Amino acid sequence: MELIYGNNYGAFYKIFEAPNKECKLQLVVDTVGIFMSASDLGHFLSVIQDSDAPCQCATCKGGKCNKIWCSNPLVDICLKVSEPILEEMEDLVKGTQFILNMDETLKQYRIKN
Secondary structure, three states: OEEEEEOOOOEEEEOOOOOOOOOOEEEEEOOEEEEEOHHHHHHHHHHHHHOOOEOOOOOOOOOEOOEEEEEOOOOEEEEEOOHHHHHHHHHHHHHHHHHHHHHHHHHHOOOOO
C-alpha cells in the first residue's frame, strides 16, 4: 500500500496487489477500508456533492440528509455524516484525484523546446 492523500478524516491508498484488478484504490476511515476504482472515486465525489440537495425520504422529509448512500450490484455503502465530515470527505476525494492526475496534467502543459 502507498499513501496517496490523507486528511483528519481518513486516507486514500494505492493498492499494488488488489483483490479486484479494477479497484486499486482504498479509502480508509477509522478501521474501515473500502476498495474503489478511479471511476468509483468520481462517482463518490458526485454523491458527496449531491448530499446538499434536500432528501425526500420519509425520515428526512425534505430536509438535509445526514447520510451518504452509494449502491452498486455488489455492495451498498451507507455512511452517517455531518457538515464538517462532508467537507473532509470532499477534500479527501479531490486531493486524491489531484495527486492521481498530477503527472498527466504536468505532462500535458509541459513547455516543449
